[in-house]
Amino acid sequence: MSPFALGGARARVPAKINLHLGVGPLRDDGYHELSTVFCAISLFDEVTVRSADHLRITVNGDSARQVPADPTNLAAQAVMLVAEYLERQDANAEIEIDKQIPVAGGMAGGSADAAGGLLAASRLWRGDLSRDELLSLAAALGSDVPFSVLGGTALGTGRGEKLLPVLNRCELSWVIAVAKTGLSTPDVYRELDRLRAERDEIVPPPGRPDALLRALAAGDVTALAPLLHNDLQPAALSLQPMLRRTLRAGTEAGALAGIVSGSGPSCVFLCADPDAAVSVAAELSGSGVARSVKTAFGPVAGARLVTP
Template sequence: MGGIGPVSLAASDDGVRVRAPGKINVFLEVGDVDDEGYHEVATAYQAVSLYEEVWATEDDEITVEVTGTVVLGDVPVDDRNLAVRAARLLAQTTGVRTGVRLEIRKTVPVAGGMGGGSADAAATLVACDALWGTGLGSAELQRLAARLGADVPFALQGGTAIGTGRGDELSPALARGRFDWVLVPHEEGMSTPIVYGALDEHRRRHAVDIAPRRRQPAVDADVLHALRQGDAGMLAAALRNDLQAPALRLRPDLAAILETGERAGALAGIVSGSGPTLAFLAADEASAIDLRVTLSAAGLHALHVHGPVQGARTI
């Protein structure tokens, strides 16, 4: 894929190339478990400039190849792969009988709490819709995305949005200006179900001490105000992730990195989603560059990204 230049049209003789962004949950409140075993959440998503790329070309079967700049670990290349599931779902929905060869180039950390797999699925929906000429509208693509996973609709939409329900019920959030982040990924990913399980166990163990939770999770008004104002300092004060405490209990070494980042000039640091990627909010672009240099000098792998950016788009 590295030798393929940008594709100017939605589809070409060389197939379709689509990129979709990773995300940061700048706010995540986790509610109770529903009857189907899922947690109700309220989250504020921001898409950031760390992308997955999917290149789709016609083939007899649906296959996937995965490369990337990140540790790929146990990314599946069979029907367990979310991109393969996206292609199959689109084909089944539209009656397409042909296949597709998917080549995925990953830069979003695997199992890192940034929705990389969801971005792959969103990019695949857009790519296959263009490749096969199925012409589904955005509303139908969003419905298919929601069937694939809670974060897939946001990867399709991008920008900044509020997610409720399981995170897949999106409403737009007004966001002004640009927010600069420094990410510190970890080579060893974390299982989202295990982190949620650790949160549930903590709540059961400390039920007497923990105040009763709201039945309906909601994003704090301070977060919405900070996004509307484009005020990084205000947003830093409002960052929250209910999964952070269990993630830190499962991976205690992350706490020291959070402290390092905040001492190095970050306005605030937060565990991204279910972790283990850490996201540090900087005051501006220059501050983010300085922070990345400082963290790199401390021996950490640090990346400077910004948001909000667009969702899945052909390139």
């Protein structure tokens, strides 16, 4: 039965890739100063919120058992936040999450679910929240949640929640190698701090990736490829050394470039065009370096309601 027949609302939300992730020093609030370029890609979670007599959470799809089905779930926290913002007496709802985005994969799957929960709950309860209101609530839920609402391509600063849309004339074709085990984002940041301390590294504030932004504006995928960068990659490789083999396999299969996505451990490979992505994905699938291999394109829009 359609969720709309049950008085529900459904939102579709994309995964993200960090084309550039510069990580600065640790701030007083426990976060790191970031300069990052987000790109939303065509790998989606769907979040449906229906009226109910108590809070219920169901998760289906890829790695569903790894997603908490209790109030710690980010989509549930988003729904409760909307209820509080709208001054509702209760936040009772049935939340159903259909997952395609890898869990603990560095592609903002939890943040996507939070953004979907915000948008679907706003529609269910006829809050009609503006984009600015949604972005404000999103920032309270997590650093990547505002971008999951916005989508497209954007420059993120602060802890990643301050967003500036970026001109992107590139049609980006990706192959995603989903690792066999996940990584905790806090663990990866701690490992980065440890590696930097071990080298007595003085960490400057992260700079703006102007060369990468120019390549995006020019629509030059070939120029973009060598500019992909992730300061968290050494930490992810330290925690999961086998990712080096995955990165090597992707470039040997014909990708223009490959990096660890965000905090990892998913590895993403930029390809020349959709046909090249299919070829790279086929070779990676047979190499045994990943639990699963997916293709995607970007940029795509952020959280959107699915209408009947």
